[in-house]
Amino acid sequence: MRRKPPSRRWRSPVAVAGVLMLSGGALVAAAASDPVEQVTQLVEPGTVTERMSVAAGGRGSTLADSAGQQVCRAGATWLRLRFTSLDLRGSDSIQLTGAAGGSVTLEARHWPGRAFHTRALPGDCVTITPSLRDPASRFAVDSYQVGSRPLAEAAVTVAAVGDMCGSECDRTATLTQGFNPTAVITAGDNAYSSGSLSEYRSNYDPYWGKFKDRTFPSAGNHEYRTAGAAGYFDYYGARAGERGKGYYSVDIGDWHFIALNSNIDRGAGSAQEKWLRADLAANTKPCTAAYWHHPLFSRGDHGDNVSVKPLYQALYDAKADLVITGHDHNYERFAPARPDGTKDEANGIRQLVVGTGGTGLRAMISSTKGPTEAGNAKTFGVAKLTLTATGYTSEFLPVAGQSFTDKVSGSCHKASSNPDFGAAVTPAAVSVTPGGSTEATVTVSSTGGFTGATQLSATGLPAGVTARLDPATVTPPANGKATAKLTLTAAASAANGTSTVTVHAASGTRTRSATLAVTVGSGGGGTVFADDFESEKGWTTNSGGGDSASSGKWERGDPAETTSTKSNQVKQSGTPPSGANCLVTAAAAGSTYGANDVDGGTTTTTSPAITLPAGKSTLSFAYNFAHDDSGPDDHLRVQVVDGATATTVFEKAGATANLAASWQQATADLSAYAGRTVRVRVVAADVGATSLIEAQLDDLKIVNG
Template identity: 55%
Template sequence: MRSVTRQRRWPRRTLAIATSALAAGAFLVAAQAQPGEAAPPAVPAVADQVPQLVEAGVTGGPASVSAQAASARSVCATGAQWLRVRFTELALRGNDSVTLTGSRAGSFTLTARHWPGKAFHTRAFEGDCVRVTAALSDPASRFAIDSYQAGDRPLAEATTTVAAVGDVCGSSCNQTAPLIKNMNPQALILAGDNAYESGTASDYKNNYDPHYGQFKSISYPTPGNHEYKTSGASGYFDYFGARAGERGKGYYSFDVGDWHFVALNSNITHSTGSTQVTWLKNDLAASTKPCTAAFFHHPRFSRGTHGDDTSVNPFFQTLYDAKADLIVVGHDHNYQRFAPSRPDGKRDDVNGVRQLLIGTGGRGYYKFDKSSAAEQEAGSTNTFGLSKLTLTASDYRSDFVPVSGRTFTDTATGKCKKGVSSPAFSLGTSPSSVSVKPGGTASVSVNVGSTGGFTSATTLSVSGLPSGVTGTISPSSVTPPANGTATATLTLSASASASGSATATVTGSSGSVSRTANVAVSVGSGGGEAFADDFETDQGWQVDTAGTDTATSGKWERGVPEQTTSTYSKQVKQRGDPTSGVNCLVTGRAAGSEYGANDLDSGVSSMTSPAFTVPAGGKLTFSYTFAHGDNATADDYLRLRVLDGTTPTTVFEKLGSAAEVAGAWQSGTADLSSYAGRSVRLVVEAADASTPSLWESAVDDVRVTA
């Protein structure tokens, strides 16, 4: 469902926040405009040619700018679920910055790298206001806001549609053009070879324009090799004009909704360090959008007649490094969907970029007669059609739509790597299973985690407890810090006659958003699951609680691990595939510039769990992986210890050796029965303790059961 939005543009001197750094760091708000004064024109650059959105559905007057304090203003639209703010000027110097925070969720800090000299819309922020906080010290720093876009439906429902196709006209583009009309997209991206045979002015006039010319106002093209059969692709640049970017270059960028699109030219110089690739790096760094797609003609991966093209690897590598999400290409006249991958073709479901080859606009068919370094997930060699991209602030869906009379379809979905977090907050309990004796009490930690900058009060309640058991949560409402965690305590009290067991539900509510977490409660002498953590939520593990850790890098953290592979042994060292979910405990989760960039170095790192009571016959189970190079020694280790008061006892240990060891998930166990009835904590330790060596460790799915 497409979210109904309205865009408000304010007169330049009425509602623009025109600010600069003065001697005292104060803000200037421009004077009242005269009635009827027109809004400033958009910056005339291809990179800012955003399709106009439908404007309706938000009630209330014009957006307001409130001078709540000298250091902050707010842009508000009554009744809005989300806002995008439009900057007409952003000129920040040095370390000066402007931070935007949604009243409900979302935060982003603009710096000197973000779109200097260009008008642009920011990413969307949840809520009916966006707070604008500036930290300016340089007198030359300035910014100005003149308008906003707003939606009256939740941000997750705010979709935009983009049609994508390459290798178009062709003798059969009369079949694909109606598909675009039926889609009614906000943009049409063209992956090259748009007008056969040679992209001449005549080819565009006679072959392309009669069918695709009706979409010129929403078209964003890139040239193919056939365009360059005409000197300098002059027919292409003449036909599309400014929409094709600077003549002779043909690369540019633009935004659609919460997506940043980059059009590249694979027919001119695009080697590492070239002007085009340098521009691409800078453009991606300047973007404020949470999701990124690129399109160009020659495919990095293809099983079709042309095969893999390693010459575009600098494009792919730059996009991969910037955590881009989609690449659309053409050249081979068929449809191919590839798994998210690295530039070398290895599958990477965490950080990989998905390539869609859509050479099905209307020019012949090519067979699958080549192998590819990447994993093809779907394909067709006999169907013309387009891809319909349905885009939100956090994910995408790609649907291949065939021409009339054909039946092949394909659907793929994915999450933006830098997308708006959803939900706005997470909810977890620790432990997830607890026993309470008749007449006794037990405690459970309730953790409310902020995602996407969420900083709103969250009310907590519990229901579904066993007969005779009551629950009280204190405090009953918590407000987590932005991208942090707030904790409350659920106290369970059992009457003398309490009995039975049940799965209780803890509910967190903030506005219209609710989240739930379960905790198994049993009445009796004990048993069940005393502690469990799959690390998908923050349950309160702490780094270096004793203050004695010595590691200088690669310290333990909870997060999404990025896979690394040794350049020399070709072994996977850090796994990128936790045994459940996407998070685990890991030493230095980021891959870095090379496989040893963020491994554990120069000492010990530890992470300690929250306290829990060990049941009778307690058993610890967990998953673990460790890996090292051939320069490791027995002084390097992965350990799990039980902390009973201040006394640590090692219950599991893996030592290093002078051999290459690849990362592999394994199962570990330990007998905790000697701690029955005692409140203890677990300590996960890793050490690179002697001479510097490569060491990677991870732990997942920790459970203590009876």
């Protein structure tokens, strides 16, 4: 049962004439002054903004014991409030508390004189509890943002790159356009060779100009080859911050991004360093990233640049999470570290060097005090940052025709540890024939240490279709996942059509949901199932628990091209038949011969449940099976799993002759499984002591008729 709400609640949509002021428990008309400036806030896809108005001002009375005022939106997973003003004096404060946990306390240091959005708080309500003793203290809220996905899953995407235009920036711009980021940040040296306005217009704008309205730049040393970086400030205008300074901050989702200028005074006690510390103190977001041109740590030809250490120190003191730099024309990733370069997994900052935007690459020839983890000096590309309120994933993506990739994930130091969970269903759509059944997988994901028992149910079922969840209650481990099998059974009389089924996950007062498209049909032609592996469709690696391979396990990914140093043949193709991704036995290239190929036994991956209609169904797919020093016991197999029985419908065995990578086509007749719900399993095995095995599969399709 929900707790009894406080006396006043604002529910969406709400339109209030003027602003309300809470003073000593009484509501009176008031007017909020316009803020001096707004902290830019970019939002997660699907976020909705609602208008409302509430404010409070101190009149010498203490409101610390107030029951609190609530801003609510039915069905919301989280809310983020926009303060148009916050002017708190002395020790006065405002506490914001989410209905599903999480809180933040606002004090005088938080964005005085500026409009800003708070961090997102989980639940469908936020309680505002002011403690205003000083009669001059006041605040005003005019709107809030609404999210429908759990905070650990609501992501924004940012492209990060420096040292750009250059001769190859058309290729990195095309790459970036392909994943359509929420924002672009630049690490300086954006337009070669002197950052003049004419160079920005001729070298940069034709390619990267398409992102200008979502680009937040920083300046490099080449910009300052034009006096005062005039071309840079002229081209970007207000987006580059105040002319002559070039440092500023923006909020992207629940991340606070800070653009700094490593070409002007940056020492301890400098105007920039003082501004940075004040900006960090004002920030309310759980995650923080900064970016500038010159890296503190680098193995590139310029090496470490200790002049930026005071900036890094200020960020470390504030528990920032990421620093992105350029200057050296290569890619390098470092472990979370202190300013002196020692590793610090608990509070350290992870630095990335992404000087790969399009200007001539250079060798990595220097030593560094930083804890380097990965690097490459031969690949143009962009860092794709996928960011949530709890953490990040950084992927280095290469331009077309190049293969090096890198990927790392981490958690935000100040992310909420409030227990929560999310629900998902895979695949997103299923079909079932009348008289048949089909399956999907329901996953409950824990965040913030959530370990509660979660009850599952399904609504919106088509007429004649029943649902069974096994088990009906799951309990995920802390920060882990628990799954249940959803079986949908259609009566013989079920009518054809497509419906949206909602799967509910409930624990206590919290409910999360996910949807599943269910099509009831009699079959008789068309595509039954197709997967080009560009998105997740619900394949499961080692679903039977019997895999024995120690490396080279199946995954969906963008494969790096690998060449055998023994046979001088390409073994893993870096170019799938379609798109960027495929099923592959470890997508990354190995650092030495025999690394990251299949080793030590068998690896399997299994599709979601597929209901085959009556009549003839044909399975088709593309595959690559390459090897050195192999034998007939090594193999690539495709199997049909019907209940507990797995039947091989395709096999490619190893041989003593070395075989180079080559995409081939294969088909298999599945007519024997008409009317049954089956799964497709792909198996790769390396059982030879000296053999090297690489396997890939793409564009799998089952067609009826």
